[in-house]
Every structure is written in C-alpha cells, then in structure tokens.
Amino acid sequence: MxxxxxxxxxxxxxxxxxxxxxxxxxxxxxxxxxxxxxxxxxxxxxxxxxxxxxxxxxxxxxxxxxxxxxxxxxxxxxxxxxxxxxxxxxxxxxxxxxxxxxxxxxxxxxxxxxxxxxxxxxxxxxxxxxxxNGLKTGRGSQNSNAKLTAPQVVEIRASAESPSAIAKQYGVARSTIVNILEGKTWIHV
CATH class of the missing domain: 3.90.75.20 (Homing Intron 3 (I-Ppo) Encoded Endonuclease; Chain A)
Known part of the structure; x- marks a missing residue:
C-alpha cells in the first residue's frame, strides 16, 4: 500500500x-x-x-x-x-x-x-x-536544437495548409509539424 x-x-x-x-x-x-x-x-x-x-x-x-x-x-x-x-x-x-x-x-x-x-x-x-513567466528554459525556442520560435508555432497552428506544405515553408520535417498540431510538442505555447 x-x-x-x-x-x-x-x-x-x-x-x-x-x-x-x-x-x-x-x-x-x-x-x-x-x-x-x-x-x-x-x-x-x-x-x-x-x-x-x-x-x-x-x-x-x-x-x-x-x-x-x-x-x-x-x-x-x-x-x-x-x-x-x-x-x-x-x-x-x-x-x-x-x-x-x-x-x-x-x-x-x-x-x-x-x-x-x-x-x-x-x-x-x-x-x-x-x-x-520565463522561469524555465530548455524548451521551445530556448532549446539549442529548436528550429522554430513560439510565434512560428502559433502561425503553424493557425494555418489551413497541409502538414507537408507547412513543413516545406518552415524548413522542418513533416513529423515536426504533425507533433505541433497534435499537441505533442510545444505544449507550453
């Protein structure tokens, strides 16, 4: 117990x-x-x-x-x-x-x-x-491997384009876009 x-x-x-x-x-x-x-x-x-x-x-x-x-x-x-x-x-x-x-x-x-x-x-x-509140870093654009910024993630979520088209536009993998759209990454934004 x-x-x-x-x-x-x-x-x-x-x-x-x-x-x-x-x-x-x-x-x-x-x-x-x-x-x-x-x-x-x-x-x-x-x-x-x-x-x-x-x-x-x-x-x-x-x-x-x-x-x-x-x-x-x-x-x-x-x-x-x-x-x-x-x-x-x-x-x-x-x-x-x-x-x-x-x-x-x-x-x-x-x-x-x-x-x-x-x-x-x-x-x-x-x-x-x-x-x-800027109390924690290492996620999102603070991550040294990040290819996107928080404003870009907001734009991606608002976009009506396909994940493939968005990925090409931002120069990232399709899976990166899908994970953002499904709320698996960048959840703090």
Missing amino acids: KFDKDAWLLEAIRIKYIIPREDGTVWRRKWISADLKSMSREVHLIKQRTHKATQRVYFNLTFKGITKSVLVNRVIALAFLPNPLKLPQVNHIDGDKSHNYLKQPTPELVEKWGEYQLEWSTGRDNEKHAHA
Whole structure:
C-alpha cells in the first residue's frame, strides 16, 4: 500500500504537532507521545533547508515513527488553501521557490501576482506557468536544437495548409509539424 504523505501531514497539522503559519514558517512541538495523546507545550521553529539542485525549501519531519522530507510550500497549502479539485502540485505564483508565505506581502505584489503566493495546480499548468513567466528554459525556442520560435508555432497552428506544405515553408520535417498540431510538442505555447 502506498504511503499517503498528505494524510500524514494533515494529521500532524490537525493535532497541532506541527503548526504552519501564513508567513511560511512551520513550528513543531518539542515532543509527542507514541500514542499521540500528549505533547509538549513548548514549540520550536523548524529549520528549513534549500535543496541545492532544485532550490525547493524543505524540512525533515518525524511523526508517528516515520521520517520524511517535507516541502514547505506543500505544508502551507495543505494548512490554508482549499483543494476541492484535488490538484496534485503547489505552484509558487511569483516563481520564487523560497517564497513560501501564503499571501503576497505588499500591495505592489498583490497587483502583479494576485493576493496569494501559492496555489494548487496540475503538473501541466505548473509547467506552463514556469515557461510563460520565463522561469524555465530548455524548451521551445530556448532549446539549442529548436528550429522554430513560439510565434512560428502559433502561425503553424493557425494555418489551413497541409502538414507537408507547412513543413516545406518552415524548413522542418513533416513529423515536426504533425507533433505541433497534435499537441505533442510545444505544449507550453
């Protein structure tokens, strides 16, 4: 049976063993009994770490005899953001993975990004957001092997010509055009 990490985290939050705050900090009780019926009144700020490769902020949590690495943005979202569509990922709206607070801290940021800093998202929407905001490269025209640009892909999708004619026009293989038209490539555009 697969371990349900979200349920495990929600239980730790529900009984207040960990205490997420809207500012992106997470506090933890000093101790908890094995039966979960008593715990320390004393709380400590959990030390957060940044993963070197991904820049995601996390901490290690031991609860109910299980130790797991936990993403801070996910804990904040689980604690404060409803997820009626059961979306699987949490997106940083401004793209900065160190910003794990719930709401934007200034009126200027609210105007630019909206009230919240975090949102539930699908993997695909998270990818689209990253590309649309210049947070991720290596796809589309950023790929060193790319023969087309995003505006050209938009033109290709709007064209009434046959894939063969379009391929000839842009100097690419017919399969490249077919993959664009079928949504198999350039999905971020």
